[in-house]
Amino acid sequence: MTTPDATPSPLYAKLLGETAKIDWQDLERFFAQGKLLWVARDLDLVSVAEAISNDETPRVTQWLSAGLVERMQAATAADYAARNPELWAVVVSPWVCVQERG
Template sequence: MTNHEANDALFRAKLNLETAQIAWKELQRYFASGLVLAVAPELDLVEVAAQMSADNKTAMEQWLASGAVAKVSDRQAAGWYEADAQLWAVVVRPWILVQDRPAGGDHQ
């Protein structure tokens, strides 16, 4: 394993440790500020955070264009609020990435 690969693995492990479940209601002020991005369930939340941190413009543009990563819509936010949803989240300043995972789904 090269030094770069080792550093990358350590960074991903750090991001994974920083990923936690949080009630959507606790993210309301960040949503109101436009700082919350939803990550599609089929994507790896930690991978998206890693690519965003690495400023991988190509990957981010593809995810944004496909809607796999997007600002949380008012409709989505209202649904999560009404359901008292618990979401997986990780901070990549200034953004908070959230992912609605099916019940029983493990975070990555």
């Protein structure tokens, strides 16, 4: 876990290094498998991935309850397919966390 004044954890640094810009077409198969997690823009994508990886159930549950993280919905997938926005993703097996930027 990281705080604004702290050095990132080794896991955070590892996940940050594995986070990349990706096209929707490359994510569609993960959506079809039900393995794509949408992350709200106001969350730190890497912090979400770190929390999932560390099984931080209370934090993840809070985000899920607030609608800030959710399994990718068909309407969102269709929107991404139509617009092809700038997306960033990181893998936290079996999940792929994705966030729209820009």
